[in-house]
Amino acid sequence: AQKITQTQPGMFVQEKEAVTLDCTYDTSDPSYGLFWYKQPSSGEMIFLIYQGSYDQQNATEGRYSLNFQKARKSANLVISASQLGDSAMYFCAMTLGHGNNRLAFGKGNQVVVIP
């Protein structure tokens, strides 16, 4: 069963605008972690942001913020002031399994920033 769902089709975003990438997840564990990673066309995987399920505040890292809505099981990534270098595939991921030792990724969202 799919644990992490990213269903948006590819997105075009105007430079300097904000973009929100949707991620919903499914778990019955009260304790889990949520991540976002970026994969540019060069192929490397880059960590962006982390949110723990017990964290009271939404995580922020520079231009990245995670809109965590626990009751809705939603962990959307917001990128503010998009830059051309933000063009990439973005993956949501979460810890799961016994002891939360496994990591599951969504299928990704493609973002293209246009000048």
Add this chain to the structure above:
Amino acid sequence: EAQVTQNPRYLITVTGKKLTVTCSQNMNHEYMSWYRQDPGLGLRQIYYSMNVEATDKGDVPEGYKVSRKEKRNFPLILESPSPNQTSLYFCASSLLVNTEAFFGQGTRLTVV
């Protein structure tokens, strides 16, 4: 420089010929894992390791083996590769499972 090193970067092999993809990290991380990335499927975890001599199956372990004899190394072994194992493979390490993961550069494997 903190890094995860995978080798080789590219590999073409024939069905049934055993191969090993190496992965090494220099950050003294406890958690290491292997993923395969296929178009439209995102990354799927193959195996993970919580520490030396502690490995466990991820979502797609069939056809793969791993070992963790030393903390820094986590090789992925394909005993008898098949064409459906053609994929892009990533090794990653992190201090713990719920901390930032550092990924290797990826290994593009083609099995013919």
